Amino acid sequence: MDQHILSRIDRAVADNLKDIERSFGEQAGLVQDFIMFISRQLKTDLFGYTRFTVQQFCEHTGRNRQDLALVHPDFSSGRKQPPEIQGYAFQTVLDYALYAMMERNIIFSRSYEVKGHNSVVHMTHFPILKDLKLNFNRKDKQQKIYDIRLSDELISGFLSRYYIIDSESYKLVGKGRGGDSRKKLLIYLSKISHVLHSTSTATETTIPLDRICRFADINDIKPSHKKQNLQRMLTHLKCIGRFPIHFEFVSYRGSSEYALRLAFLSGPDRMKVQKEHTFYYRLLNGMRDVFNLCGTGPATPSIEEDPFQNWLINRGLNTAEKARVLQQAYYIAFSINLPDSVATDLVLSGDFLKPLI
């Protein structure tokens, strides 16, 4: 079971974890988990509509169902009134966190620079969800099913601005006491690994102890305690999280202060990453082109909030054109020739990416 599941986490998120804390308070851990969860789902639900149950969420993030099902203390103590959508109160821990992600943005403390094709965009905030529904009128023995729509920012981040991170490690590392800090450390290290592997052939780097402690929530005064804590966390990542890293403490600039030398034993498979990148990029942009050409369809009301996404998931519209885009993406990225009938079936079934799994 030493499977590595490579996901992509948006750089705007990974670079600003502290801002999630600032914007979401004690819900920050859940928000971060949700983004990781959704990044994993995005590999198969590319177009931003995702449907999931509490069980699935727990399975993939390693959280406990019981903790998420509890009515949030703010509401059970009567201090606040839970928000409602269509008369349904979003009052459990998970419900409320999802609601918060729709209602609130991540506010960046400093504007975050994103380099586009020929411009630099400054992001000051980052929305996560655009829409949130669930099967409000449940009958007997029916599970809660969450229906969500992701923000455009999250989807474009998935395509063009991401770090590779192993979501299986993320899940394993999050279990047990101190999990939230370990997860943050894992994101930070994955980011370093990603940058290192994609810009050079080096696999080693040295980081001052204080900087890494900031990311790992280690606030001890005594250097020896910092070292002890960090050592424990890194060992945990290595042994329990199966994160392929080698570390050693070294003295820093001749002073008595510590630094950490890190060696990443294996980076993400570069070929595979590159192929996937091409595939997703081709697919989504190809679909956009087709949509712009002929997508508005017969008598589609223009008041629709998100015509592109609606067009995409609408099975009756432009099936042949969609199938062609899919074929091209498979061919260019993986050299796979999808027969016409298979491509059409995939488009009709909605499982565009099934052959990848």
Next chain:
DNA sequence: AGAAGTTAGCGAGACTGTTG
């Protein structure tokens, strides 16, 4: 009946103080 939501108790392990 099965899923949602609650509660108690236990054990790992994070924190902190002591020692050499």
Next chain:
DNA sequence: CAACAGTCTCGCTAACTTCT
């Protein structure tokens, strides 16, 4: 300052009730 050890807290488990 490193190594060790005791304490106490957090988070998991499992068994329960309530809800639809």
